Amino acid sequence: MEIAQRKIKHIVVSGGSVWGFSSFGILFQSITTGFLHMDDIQTMHCTSAGSIICVMLSLKIDHNLLKEYIIQRPWETVCKKNRCSVLEIFDNR
Numbered sequence: 001m002e003i004a005q006r007k008i009k010h011i012v013v014s015g016g017s018v019w020g021f022s023s024f025g026i027l028f029q030s031i032t033t034g035f036l037h038m039d040d041i042q043t044m045h046c047t048s049a050g051s052i053i054c055v056m057l058s059l060k061i062d063h064n065l066l067k068e069y070i071i072q073r074p075w076e077t078v079c080k081k082n083r084c085s086v087l088e089i090f091d092n093r
Contacts, residue, residue, distance in 0.1 A: 007040045015048020024053045024070060031063055 013023045030036035046054040
């Protein structure tokens with residue numbers, strides 16, 4: 001007996017810096033393994049870092065390119081001494 005695979009139509013992605021990175025990793029693996037198909041997604045509910053991730057995924061940018069960008073970004077120059085603001089991120093790119 002074959003088990004029918006359910007389509008995922010709605011995703012929720014939380015924010016919170018490190019949790020955002022974790023969420024991206026989970027979504028990346030889900031897409032890579034075929035568990036999640038972005039074409040099936042009808043709604044995305046997200047906050048903070050999750051919003052950035054969902055925007056990148058909804059733009060249909062190559063997932064491997066996104067992974068490289070997120071991992072290879074020089075985060076130590078973006079956020080210094082445990083204080084980080086949106087303005088510093090854009091100033092230090």
